[in-house]
Amino acid sequence: MRIESVQNKKIKEFVKLHTKKGRDEKNLFIVEGHHLIQEALQSSCLKELFILETVQNPFSFPAIECTQSVINKLSSQISNAKMIGVCEKQKNSEKKKKKVIFLDEIQDPGNMGTIIRTAHSFGIEAIYCSKNCVDVYNPKTIQASQGALFHIPVYYCDLYQMVSSYRKDNMKIFATALHQKSIFLQDVSIPDCYGIVFGNEGSGIHQELIEQCDECIKIEMATFESLNVAIAASICMYTFQYQKR
Template sequence: MQIITSTQNKRIKERAKLLKKKDRDKTGYFLVEGSHMIQEALQAQVLDELYVAEGSTLSIDFPQIVCTQPVINRLSHQQSDAKYIGVCHKVNHTKKDIKRVLLLDDVQDPGNVGTIFRTAYSFGYDKIFLSKHCADVYNPKTIQSTQGSLFHLDFAYVDLMETIKNLQKQNIRIFGSALHKDSQNLQDIVVPETFGIVLGHEGHGICDDILNLCDQLVHIEMEQFESLNVAVAAAILCYEMRYNK
């Protein structure tokens, strides 16, 4: 069995570029790490190449390229030794029949974006719309935080204002999560069958222009701190508005 032993191998150097957003955008490819993410990518039929550290095995029906540990580590964003690296292709999402959506207004942290994806998929939301200044969904930290949900959940980077207007034309009511004098307690909200929830930037929340477009503002009632981490707030809102209507 041939083993890639050099970190200067031409193919490895090209794949390592995918750790950078500009190269992911240019090529349409991205990297995933770990056995769970590899299996999710294979199930979603987006896995194109699989690199495995020498001495490791992965029991899946897919060609495996064996590499020495330094070679595998060159493809990894983690500090510790990686074992499995997959190269995947991006997929264009076109789902149109949507009832429950999330809209992210400049959410910056990759871990927050990834966790929101995992939450939305877990609670049966149909799609996530992201403003163009949100964290990159294909950032390695975002991908890891999604736990594979990005392979199964529709999403798109959009002009958020135009998207909200279009959703409203489809009779999808838009709720903005905000600590605002006009916002209502979550427990008092009447949730329709079709709706969207807007979540904002970790520091300054939803921008004023987007707030003014929302049909209704909502806040999570709390006894101590005023606000929650955006991913935690997303989980509470997604669950309550999905199941406790």
């Protein structure tokens, strides 16, 4: 099959996936580039594959040949992309995990993607997002996650309920907050089963959610500055996983 026109019905349908509304309605999302398409294929999420007519299909998955203008119409990340995949959103099991993070209103798609990528590297088993977090299927998030999205379940939920439910199962929940009473990360006694909450880029974690947590922690700094939330989250996740106990 071959598509030459950006007016093609299929293309016009999939362009809608550039918006959250479109992705939610169709339960689909777009990935760009060889690495992410490979990851999608391995995770059995890949539903459609569009490849530039001059490029050979490197995947064991049937591709639709397209002109550059058609590929560009589907693309929002890579300039003159060569391949685009349309994927089905994953269904995640509801099973509780032992090491999780909670994201309260993370707004920047790059931060969200970087946190997902790093969480996967540091043994986090699930990510719970408040409903006002940026969409995990935002193209910039997918790009920054470098495919980790296909390996770690991400849920949108009521964080208050989820934190409370995990606490009932004896998970210790840590809120990251620059409060005076917060204890330094390096002084935390790290349990086997933990949740860590990270907050909005500007305003941090909602006060009512902080009050639901067991302990407040903060990262020591030589100068009073703030850290980017993806940096702060990475340092916490690394330390919880690998600090000598």
